Structures are given as structure tokens and as C-alpha cells.
Amino acid sequence: MRTAGLVWLLAGLLALSLGHPIHAQPAEESIASPDGRLQVSVGTDEGGEPFYRLERDGRPLILSSRLGFLLKDAPPLNRNFRVQSVERRESDFTWQPLWGPVENIRDHYREMELELQEQDPPSRRMNLVFRLYDDGLGFRYVLPQQEQLTELVILSEETEFKLAGDYTAWWIPDDWDTYQLLYSEGPVSQMGRIRLEENEHTHTAGSRIRRGANTPLTMRTDRGVYLSIHEAALVDYAGMTLLPDRQQPLTLRCNLVPWPSGEKVFGRTPLRTPWRTIQVAEKPGGLIESQLILNLNEPSVLQDTSYLEPMKYVGIWWSMHLGITTWAREGGRHGATTAEAKRYIDFAAENGIRGVLIEGWNTGWESWSRQDNFDFRTPYPDFDMAEVVGYAHQRGVLIMGHHETGGQVEPYEKNLEQAFDQYRSLGIKAVKTGYAGLIRPLGHYHHGQWMVRHYQNVVETAARYGLMLNVHEPIKPTGLSRTYPNLMTGEGGRGMEWNAWSTGNPPSHTLHLPFTRLLAGPMDYTPGIFDLKLERFAEQQQPWNALGGLNTRGRVHTTLAKQLALYVVLYSPFQMAADLIENYQGHPAFEFIRQVAVDWSETRVLNGQIGQLLTIARRQRGTGDWFIGSITNETARSFPLGLDFLDPGKSYEATFYRDGLLANYRDNPTPLEVERRMVRAGESVVMRLAPGGGQAIVIREVNPRHPLPEN
Numbered sequence: 001m002r003t004a005g006l007v008w009l010l011a012g013l014l015a016l017s018l019g020h021p022i023h024a025q026p027a028e029e030s031i032a033s034p035d036g037r038l039q040v041s042v043g044t045d046e047g048g049e050p051f052y053r054l055e056r057d058g059r060p061l062i063l064s065s066r067l068g069f070l071l072k073d074a075p076p077l078n079r080n081f082r083v084q085s086v087e088r089r090e091s092d093f094t095w096q097p098l099w100g101p102v103e104n105i106r107d108h109y110r111e112m113e114l115e116l117q118e119q120d121p122p123s124r125r126m127n128l129v130f131r132l133y134d135d136g137l138g139f140r141y142v143l144p145q146q147e148q149l150t151e152l153v154i155l156s157e158e159t160e161f162k163l164a165g166d167y168t169a170w171w172i173p174d175d176w177d178t179y180q181l182l183y184s185e186g187p188v189s190q191m192g193r194i195r196l197e198e199n200e201h202t203h204t205a206g207s208r209i210r211r212g213a214n215t216p217l218t219m220r221t222d223r224g225v226y227l228s229i230h231e232a233a234l235v236d237y238a239g240m241t242l243l244p245d246r247q248q249p250l251t252l253r254c255n256l257v258p259w260p261s262g263e264k265v266f267g268r269t270p271l272r273t274p275w276r277t278i279q280v281a282e283k284p285g286g287l288i289e290s291q292l293i294l295n296l297n298e299p300s301v302l303q304d305t306s307y308l309e310p311m312k313y314v315g316i317w318w319s320m321h322l323g324i325t326t327w328a329r330e331g332g333r334h335g336a337t338t339a340e341a342k343r344y345i346d347f348a349a350e351n352g353i354r355g356v357l358i359e360g361w362n363t364g365w366e367s368w369s370r371q372d373n374f375d376f377r378t379p380y381p382d383f384d385m386a387e388v389v390g391y392a393h394q395r396g397v398l399i400m401g402h403h404e405t406g407g408q409v410e411p412y413e414k415n416l417e418q419a420f421d422q423y424r425s426l427g428i429k430a431v432k433t434g435y436a437g438l439i440r441p442l443g444h445y446h447h448g449q450w451m452v453r454h455y456q457n458v459v460e461t462a463a464r465y466g467l468m469l470n471v472h473e474p475i476k477p478t479g480l481s482r483t484y485p486n487l488m489t490g491e492g493g494r495g496m497e498w499n500a501w502s503t504g505n506p507p508s509h510t511l512h513l514p515f516t517r518l519l520a521g522p523m524d525y526t527p528g529i530f531d532l533k534l535e536r537f538a539e540q541q542q543p544w545n546a547l548g549g550l551n552t553r554g555r556v557h558t559t560l561a562k563q564l565a566l567y568v569v570l571y572s573p574f575q576m577a578a579d580l581i582e583n584y585q586g587h588p589a590f591e592f593i594r595q596v597a598v599d600w601s602e603t604r605v606l607n608g609q610i611g612q613l614l615t616i617a618r619r620q621r622g623t624g625d626w627f628i629g630s631i632t633n634e635t636a637r638s639f640p641l642g643l644d645f646l647d648p649g650k651s652y653e654a655t656f657y658r659d660g661l662l663a664n665y666r667d668n669p670t671p672l673e674v675e676r677r678m679v680r681a682g683e684s685v686v687m688r689l690a691p692g693g694g695q696a697i698v699i700r701e702v703n704p705r706h707p708l709p710e711n
């Protein structure tokens with residue numbers, strides 16, 4: 001990553017009463033964001049308890065909230081502190097991610113670091129770093145190396161978020177294993193009232209009553225300010241969930257995901273926690289445009305990035321989810337055969353799709369729950385790995401490898417180097433990994449420190465083997481793809497597959513994801529289903545899973561135009577064309593998927609209401625073509641959309657893919673109108689979205705000397 005114009009201003013060291021034993025004298029320090037609108041104050045109160053609070057335009061967003069830790073076999077680190085010194089810094093530079101929704105990211109902040117000194121023995125030190133951007137706050141604890149504190153076991157991180165009102169929240173429950181849940185909307189004070197049973201879930205034990213939320217937790221204040229709490233740079237630490245305080249329901253407490261023993265984090269000093277983040281925006285779309293999470297991560301550490309490549313892909317995948325074929329070879333309906341792989345490769349090559357995912361290629365699926373069932377290397381006898389990969393290379397197609405662990409982490413770690421080495425030697429550059437089911441050994445959770453370490457190990461190992469990753473059932477993203485740009489995308493949300501074998505994703509779901517889960521990072525949602533009622537191959541389907549009380553065949557709850565719009569709305573550098581290729585052949589809507597970009601120079605949110613409506617325009621890197629996606633929930637909408645972002649001096653041709661007049665997601669999802677015409681900058685186009693519908697638009701500059709290629 002290149003760094004342009006680094007300004008690093010050390011604005012002074014304010015040493016405060018060094019050496020004076022002023023026991024528990026309250027102290028408070030403040031900084032403002034570069035635009036002056038956000039202000040954070042941090043200090044210690046009469047008891048020496050550290051706190052912070054956040055204001056916007058002089059009004060409180062987060063009231064005075066406590067900070068600190070409870071430790072095992074040591075006094076708590078949350079009281080009897082004195083502010084020893086304060087360091088202030090300001091930084092303003094712009095960096096260029098190798099891939100992403102924008103090509104330039106401004107990293108402009110003011111920061112202060114408070115050094116706290118415990119007033120009585122053991123006289124430990126703890127630093128608080130608060131970094132304020134125009135679009136929000138990040139803060140972290142730094143425990144310096146010191147004799148009084150070396151090895152430590154964190155029993156609780158005592159960070160609080162004391163809300164200044166009963167904000168409206170959009171949340172999923174604080175499940176420690178899964179993010180594959182539907183969002184709820186309501187006052188924060190009601191958050192604890194939901195039981196997991198009311199929300200469909202995947203494979204988790206599920207008996208624990210969830211009272212809190214997983215992050216990002218997005219909220220709106222009664223003054224209409226939007227904020228979202230999450231974390232950045234989660235490395236060798238436990239994932240944070242938020243739990244309402246029983247006594248003060250508007251106070252959310254950090255609740256770290258535990259080890260089987262109940263302990264939260266094992267560490268040693270020097271120790272830096274992940275950043276606790278609060279993104280703040282005037283409009284919901286401002287949260288989507290915020291780059292705070294990435295900015296709070298370290299620059300890339302990868303030497304070789306030549307293999308990184310955003311791409312679209314198809315795959316031997318949906319047929320398994322539909323129950324037409326199987327992952328396992330037994331039963332005579334095996335999906336991943338050499339012949340089938342070549343058929344997908346041919347389709348990809350003929351349609352400018354760069355990647356082909358092949359699941360169910362390796363032995364072990366037949367004995368899913370047996371320890372060590374997968375070695376991640378042995379293909380089924382009807383799948384000739386070398387032949388398939390060789391054929392793909394001949395045709396200019398990349399194979400996306402697949403390692404499903406079923407949650408068996410130790411066998412995966414044991415085989416990891418050899419499995420990645422096999423992929424590298426074949427010339428494979430991308431791997432999808434999976435952790436479906438409970439983590440073994442039981443008692444560990446997907447979001448606990450043990451798994452955070454595992455996911456990190458896989459990312460670093462993949463980088464050594466020149467492999468890009470698409471992680472399913474991942475740790476939630478926290479911006480680590482800045483440091484490890486081979487961590488391309490992941491799941492960590494309820495994706496398309498739920499429509500195949502559960503009551504499915506309601507139309508509002510894809511209007512919650514961009515304002516919540518996707519604030520954390522890209523998501524491999526796998527859009528692009530054209531056979532929305534899943535009826536074309538119904539006779540061949542043999543149900544293998546039925547969640548949420550599904551009593552008939554699954555189906556997709558959108559119109560066809562909305563499936564296209566999702567390619568623009570749900571950002572991911574790997575975007576799947578998820579349907580069976582039979583459903584694409586000869587279909588006019590497939591032209592949009594052929595054309596749509598996956599790597600962007602600019603992203604603009606043109607309108608957005610959480611759970612209801614979202615329109616995003618993105619500009620393709622390199623060509624400068626614009627792609628617009630607009631989606632709605634159950635409600636039909638019609639509104640004018642100004643094309644203000646186009647260049648006034650240029651002529652453009654637009655292709656509109658809109659819902660047909662009678663389209664609706666319930667019983668008539670496929671009518672689609674395709675219209676092609678010239679458009680001008682500043683022009684207003686009428687957007688018409690059906691119930692559960694959407695619209696996708698391609699806008700290309702017409703250069704008189706280089707006419708547009710025929711679509």
C-alpha cells in the first residue's frame with residue numbers, strides 16, 4: 001500500500017503533576033475531531049476510576065462510561081488510577097487499498113494517549129488511546145510491559161457504552177458462534193427481550209438466552225444521529241459482544257466471548273486490545289461510506305500481493321444446497337465430478353467469469369461428525385484434481401479451492417501446511433474455508449480468543465502460500481484485510497443459502513445487512529439466483545435440511561431485478577453468480593452479471609433508510625463505468641434519482657434492469673424490463689421498485705472515437 005503525504009504532528013507532551021501523590025484527584029482531558037463536531041473526554045473520577053464520554057455538536061451521544069478490566073488472581077484494573085501524562089497527536093494522510101469499495105482512503109484523526117498510574121501497590125500502568133475521526137471514535141487499552149504486570153488472564157473487560165437515550169437499534173442476538181441471524185429493530189431497552197428460539201439459528205446449542213447483541217450494533221438517536229458500535233483489529237483477543245446492564249438497561253457492557261473455562265483472554269504485556277469503535281453519521285448511508293474500521297488497522301504486511309485479484313465466480317454449490325446433488329460421493333448424486341467441473345469452467349470462460357468454486361471434491365463428507373474425517377487433500381475418485389485445474393488454466397479460469405472443517409479445528413491446523421502447499425503447487429490462488437457446526441473441542445466458540453488465533457493463523461499461512469481467502473463461518477470482520485489483503489471476503493451473516501433450506505431471508509434482510517454486518521467488511525452473500533421459486537429442477541431436489549419450520553420447498557424472497565442490484569449494494573471483492581448455470585444460459589438478465597464490476601474507485605450512497613430502501617452508485621476502477629443498485633423491502637417504491645455524479649461534459653449510455661410492471665417478490669418475481677438509452681449528468685431518472693424488488697443500472701461513457709462494444 002502506498003502512503004501519500006504523511007503528516008505526523010506530535011502536538012506536545014503534557015506531563016501532569018508527575019510524582020505528586022495526589023490520591024484520586026479527578027482529571028479530565030478532551031479532544032475534538034478534525035471537523036470539531038465530535039468531542040471525547042477521558043479521565044479518572046474521585047475513586048480513580050477511568051471513564052470516557054462522547055459528544056456531538058455539544059450534545060451527549062455516550063454518557064460517562066467506565067473502562068478497565070477484572071483480572072484473575074490480581075486486583076482489578078479499573079480504579080485507583082491517576083492520569084500521569086497525556087500525549088496528543090494528529091495525523092492526516094491518504095492511502096490506497098489494493099482493492100475495495102474506494103481507491104483512496106483519507107486517514108485523518110486527532111488522538112490522545114493517557115498514561116494511567118495505579119496509586120497503590122502493585123502500582124501498575126495502563127494507557128488509554130482515544131482516536132477521533134470526523135466519522136467516529138476508536139479507543140483501545142495498551143498495557144505496557146512492566147514488572148508488576150506480565151502474564152495476565154482477563155476475566156472481564158469492563159468497557160461500557162452508556163447511551164444518552166433509548167436509541168432505536170438494529171441488532172442480531174449476541175450469539176457466540178453465528179452471525180447467521182435475522183435483524184430486529186426496536187428500542188435498545190427492549191433488546192434483551194428476544195430469545196434465540198424466536199430467531200432461526202444454525203448449528204449452535206442455543207439454550208443460552210441471548211440478552212444482548214453481536215456487533216456491529218447500529219442505532220439512531222432521537223435526534224436522528226446514526227451510530228454503530230463495533231471493533232477494529234481483533235488480534236489475539238476475544239470477540240466483543242454487548243450486554244445491557246441489568247440495572248441500567250441503556251448501558252451496554254462489553255461481554256467478551258469466553259474460553260471453555262469461562263476466562264476471556266490470556267495475554268502478556270505489552271498488550272494492545274482491539275479498538276472499540278463508534279461510527280457516527282448524519283445519515284444512515286454515512287455509516288456505509290465510513291472507512292473508520294479499515295483506518296484503525298495496520299497497513300499491509302504482505303510482501304507479495306501479485307496474486308490478489310477481485311473476481312466474480314460461479315460454482316458447484318447451489319445444486320448441493322438445493323438437494324439436487326451432494327457434497328459426499330456416496331449415494332450416486334455427487335456434485336463435484338471432473339465432467340461437471342469442466343462444464344462450469346467452460347461456462348465461466350465463455351462469460352468472462354474468472355473463478356469456479358468446487359465444493360465436495362475431497363473425501364470426508366460421508367463421515368461428517370467423525371474426528372479427522374477430512375485431510376483436505378484427497379479427492380474423491382471421480383474428481384481428477386490435476387486435470388480439472390489444468391483445464392481451468394488452459395481456459396483462463398481460476399479454481400477456488402474449498403476446505404470445509406465442520407468446526408474440527410485441530411485436524412485442520414494439523415493438515416494446513418500440506419493442504420495449502422497442494423493448492424499452491426497446482427496453481428490455485430483462492431480458497432474458501434468453512435466452519436459449519438459447533439467448534440471442536442466443544443466449549444470453544446467461533447468468536448472466542450482460541451478461534452481468533454486460529455483464523456489469524458490461517459490468514460498468515462495462506463499469505464505464505466500465495467492464497468486469497470473467502471472465510472465462511474468466520475470471526476466477524478474487523479478490518480484486518482488492510483493488514484492482510486489476502487483476506488478478501490467472508491460470510492459471517494445470513495446469506496443466500498438460507499433460501500434453499502429454511503423459511504428464507506425476508507425482503508428486509510438485505511436492507512439490514514449493509515447498515516450492520518457489512519460496516520465491518522465485505523460479505524460473500526452469493527447473490528444472483530434467477531430461478532427464484534426454485535421450481536425448475538424441483539423433481540430432482542431431495543430435501544436434506546429444513547430450518548425455521550420450512551414445510552414446503554424453499555424460495556428466494558426477491559424479484560429478479562433485486563438479485564442484480566445486490567451485486568452493487570452488498571460489497572464483496574469476490575461476488576458469486578450463485579445459481580445453476582442452466583438458469584443463466586440465454587437469459588437477458590445475465591448480461592448484467594457479466595458486466596458488473598467487483599472493484600471500485602468510488603462509492604456513493606444515494607439514499608438509504610435502514611431496513612427499507614438503499615441505493616448505491618459505484619464506479620469501476622480502471623474503466624470509470626458506473627453501476628447503480630437500488631433495493632427495497634416488501635414495499636413498492638417510486639422516486640426520482642438524480643445522476644449528479646456523472647461528468648457534465650460527457651455523454652453516457654445507460655442500461656436499466658428494472659422490475660416489470662406486475663413484478664412482486666411474492667408470486668411474480670421474474671418480470672424484468674431492460675431499457676437502453678442515453679443519459680446526461682444532472683438528469684433525473686424515475687426509479688420504480690416492485691415489492692421486494694430492485695433496479696440495477698450500468699452507465700458507460702460514450703466516447704465518439706471508441707464506440708461502446710455491443711452488449
Ligand code: NOJ
Nearest residue numbers: 359404434436472473491
Ligand atoms: C456453509 C457455507 O456457508 C456454505 O457456503 C457451504 O457450502 C457449506 N457450509 C458447506 O461447506
